[in-house]
Amino acid sequence: MERQTSNHPTARGALMFLSLEVRSYKTQSPQHCHDHTQLVLPIRGRMEIDVDGRGGFIDQSLAALVKPGSRHSQDTHVDSRFLVLDCAPTTLETIQMGRLAEKIYVPVSPATRRLIEFAELIGNQQLAIAASQLGPLLLSSLGSDTCCFSSPIEQLIARLRANPGAHWSNQAMAQAANMSMSQLHQRFRQLFAMSPQAWLTELRIQEAERWLRGTSLPIAEIALRAGFSDQASLTRTMQRLSATTPAVYRKVQKQSG
Incomplete structure (x- = not known):
């Protein structure tokens, strides 16, 4: 997703293995795509999002997973904030989260919510340092629920x-x-x-x-x-x-x- 603002500038290579950042977005962003996997976890507010023609919205109970090459656009409230995880296309398979990769809209578990709260508290400067530890925990907390909540x-x-x-x-x-x-x-x-x-x-x-x-x-x-x-x-x-x-x-x- 195209970013508008963040709390701290982050040095980014062309493709990082895993990064975490608290961001806010323009109220509307046109359709676009990128070559990495992106997980968008709402901290505050909500986002209307369309991913490959599948429209929906995310809030504190629902996250969005955007795969490499997926065309997507979004519309957010002005005061909304999101925790965004960017990772290489193969990351989910590498950490055995293949089932999570099959989804676009993912329920946020209570465990995931606590990790999001922690990320917001420490801020982007510490997130840049802790991403390699916190990122897999976030993915695991989501992935553990994708096969449990079937109905x-x-x-x-x-x-x-x-x-x-x-x-x-x-x-x-x-x-x-x-x-x-x-x-x-x-x-x-x-x-x-x-x-x-x-x-x-x-x-x-x-x-x-x-x-x-x-x-x-x-x-x-x-x-x-x-x-x-x-x-x-x-x-x-x-x-x-x-x-x-x-x-x-x-x-x-x-x-x-």
């Missing part, structure tokens, strides 16, 4: 776990799983004995608790990241489901840690 509902669950804070209405979930609303509710009842939104709320609480334990981010920001409308909404939900509040939960975790 549409499994792929949906993987996307929800990877990005619970996104705007997941019942309609959006049904569309992502390629099923009707009644089928969606039936499958969630069979799998989890609860409605899609009830299951998603529990998942969002788990995500909020992870941020409360592991970061010093303001509770209001954690609420938004986890998919709640504001801090008050998160507080009410935690009180209802866990009989605690975000502030109390964070304090207890710090004392026990």
Whole structure:
């Protein structure tokens, strides 16, 4: 993909074995291609992308794999940011990720999401140094799921776990799983004995608790990241489901840690 900006300039040869970089793109890029493999992992925002005539969009729950010679174009939001992995055409086969190479749109697993967060935190200067170690981990975390989530509902669950804070209405979930609303509710009842939104709320609480334990981010920001409308909404939900509040939960975790 044609790059607009990055946080740090990276020296690049004609074809590098593997590189990682945080980038942003022009809002629209015309159709183009390149001679290396490229994996685009959203950090923030979303991208509408067409790869060899297959249109779709990627967000924090879905990545795009662009093979050498594939003609592609994209349209992104202005404030979107992406972690981009460029590697030689043979890299996926070299590290036994051939199944991953068969795909264009790849679900982002929770493990992959944590690696993306780490990459964003260390920045491009450290990414240039750590690419040879972090790159294969990213590919492996994606490749391990490509053979596991075979059904549409499994792929949906993987996307929800990877990005619970996104705007997941019942309609959006049904569309992502390629099923009707009644089928969606039936499958969630069979799998989890609860409605899609009830299951998603529990998942969002788990995500909020992870941020409360592991970061010093303001509770209001954690609420938004986890998919709640504001801090008050998160507080009410935690009180209802866990009989605690975000502030109390964070304090207890710090004392026990």
